[in-house]
Amino acid sequence: MKKHTEPLLSVRDLNFKFTLRGQVLHALRDISLDVYPGESLAIVGESGSGKSVFVKCLMGLNDLNGYVESGSIEYGGKDLTLLKTDSDWKDIRGSRIAMVLQDPMTSLNPLKTIGWQIEEAVRLHQGLKGAEAKKAVYSILEEVGISEPERRAKQYPHEFSGGMRQRVVIAIAMACRPEILICDEPTTALDVTIQAQILGLIRQMQKKYNLTTIYITHDLGVVANVADRIAVMYAGEIVEVGTSDEVFYDPRHPYTWALLSSLPQLGVKGEPLYSIEGTPPNLFHEVKGDAFAPRNPKALKIDYVKRPPMFAVTATHSARTWLIDPRAPKVDPPEHILALRERGKDLVAKAAAEGTALYGASAPEEETGAAASAAVNEENGSAKGVTARG
């Protein structure tokens, strides 16, 4: 295992805004995040927390009314926030970073055969033409688990089931031969068994091509299965980031507690499922203090006044909450979170001792998210995903 790795992509203090009918929406607030080569990073958070906007920043795909206000995205010796035109993005979009969109039903062009749509990417990024390009298409289709590729390539998207279409979307992304693969809720629209297959396929591609993957999901069950590291987003900011085990077994931010509490597997039998009260703040107005405070029954006074900075818990784990400040009164997380912490104590200790060891280019599958996954899926033992949307 590698001890230490330089980040592949590094986001610093990114602020992104949209103008909408004369008003300004502050969609991303001071986001800083490193992405390491070969890792699998998950971004979780409620709907509207800015996950999609964030990853679209990495590809310059946000709507035209959005703009980077400040901050930088260092990648491959460039600052992506400075790229403007299509030709600026040429070497990045599709070539080095590819994306799988959320809804496979609408993310393919209904009027073109799927072979044509994959071939478009093959021509663009592998420089192949004619029969060679066709052959490449067939082999990619086979690789993503579509049998009879020559026949299927001639078919149109509507002739494919949802899961099959998502395989095609993955095939298109893979045809680009990217370094980073972004999956924006790749399984949300699919049923549970298909979900597992698609996740398996992405993992397989990740290993085979040493891909760095960024998963967006509201599904903590999915996260536990796939992620080396987790970033929790709330109201346009990252409130907690750490290795999968750290976030699952030693969560520090009250919002992360709330997210975990809403997992059915962690709930107490017979009691109603926990759901987070209230709604996220309106990002058209600047948020004062801790964005989660109004929904946090145990919020401190300072939470309403001053915005907490990112506090480091370990070298790999940090959270944006005053609770970590040494001067803060001791606020205990909910009981089941404490229980979870007990369970994960050993793991976390081990993680802390090894520093960045829980992620890295060669982290084997069994050690990464597997323990967390076991804990999350323990209660009903199924692979069923759980949505944290409440």
Place this chain on the structure above:
Amino acid sequence: MKDYVIKKLLLGVALIFCVSFLVFSMIYMMPGDPASIMAGQLSSRENLEAIRHEYGFDRPFLVQYFDWIRKILFERDFGISYKYRLPVWGLIKTRIPISLKLTVATLIIENLVAVPLGLICAYKKDSLIDRLAVGTSLVLTAVPSFWLAAILMLVFAVNLKLVPVAGFESWRNYILPIVTGVVSGLASTIRLTKSEAMDALREKYVITAYAKGLTKRGVLVKHVLRNSLIIIAVNLFLQLPWLISGYIIIENVFGIPGMGNLMVNSIVEQDFNVIQAIILIITTLTVVCNILSDIVLGILDPRIRIAVTGGDR
């Protein structure tokens, strides 16, 4: 695909028959009967009876109807124009090409102008050109075409003398009528194209295409244009019958001897056989255009192509 076309054809034929029945019954719902129109207001009873008998108006309704249909189908005989005392088909025959020339030319020019404009409006939404195009075309749709025709004639033919006032011998006679037709159809085609292209631009597959690394131009040409063109192509066929009926008035203003011109004269003269024939021909054209547009849609949109063929290609 074959079944689909046959189904559409059968439906079309059924529709034409329904219309023909309605058209034929029209005579019996109107005040005055054909015989009295032919004979004139002051004709004697005996004379009327004689005419009724001669033209078979005294036979049962259905017999007359089927006789009428049979003659049209097998002898291309639409009857006699009461006014001109000539076979209706002979009257119409020369006018169909004139009307068709006019409408097809209008259609082509209109779409050549409106489709690119609509695409630009969608792509550069809220720009000056978008607002100008949408605003102007909106005002122009509100203008009645006969009024526009009269104004155009006044300005360009009467005052500026750039084109002849009326007639149909030279191509210059067709300029003003075509301009009138183009202008009145412009707005709807621009709006249709714009909204189709904007819908296509908002589609998720457009983001997929960008994410693939395609440039804006590539995305527009390969993904947006083609997808919005389907509806535009369908619209092209559906517009034709509308235009033909639109020209009923315009032809009259410009004195172009097309079907519209004949239609108006025949209505004034209560020349039923001619009216029936023209309505029937326009109906048939409408049905044919509808079928053509369905076929074009089937060819261009694989979702429909497969839905109708059950997947065999």
